[in-house]
Amino acid sequence: MKNLKKVIPVRHGDYDRNTGALTEKGKAEIQELAEAICSLIGDLRPAVIFTSTRQRAKETTAIIEEKIVGTTRVECDFLTGDDFTDGDLALESILKSITDDHQAVIIVTHFEAPSGVVHAFSNKKFTNPFRRKTIPTGTGFVLCMETGEIKQIPS
16 A cells, blocks of 8 residues: 555435435536546546445446546445444455555445544544534545545535
């Protein structure tokens, strides 16, 4: 992971509770988020996207992939929950999958998990900046590995 510059955990877009598919609102959220991610990572390559296997996460990933050419997708059954803590199987598996060549890592997951990803990679206490338990759909964070700066996207 010596070349890793950016870690970007995101929550999937708004979705239909009956079908699991992204709604039009969700697709618009992720289009905006994908554009923000694209400008933030610039030409950092290779980039890898770890995604939950749930339909809403896979659709979110597909929209991001349209904007960021040259990514590699890794689907992970263990990213379907809302918890992502240090020592968890998810973190260990992701860390093992990141090579020294990877410069950007995007993790598409659910609920509160983006906060846990930031905490796990930065070793900093990270509190959800929203007044509710879960992170809003279509929201992410970017962690700059060189400076430790954490920024919400889209801002």
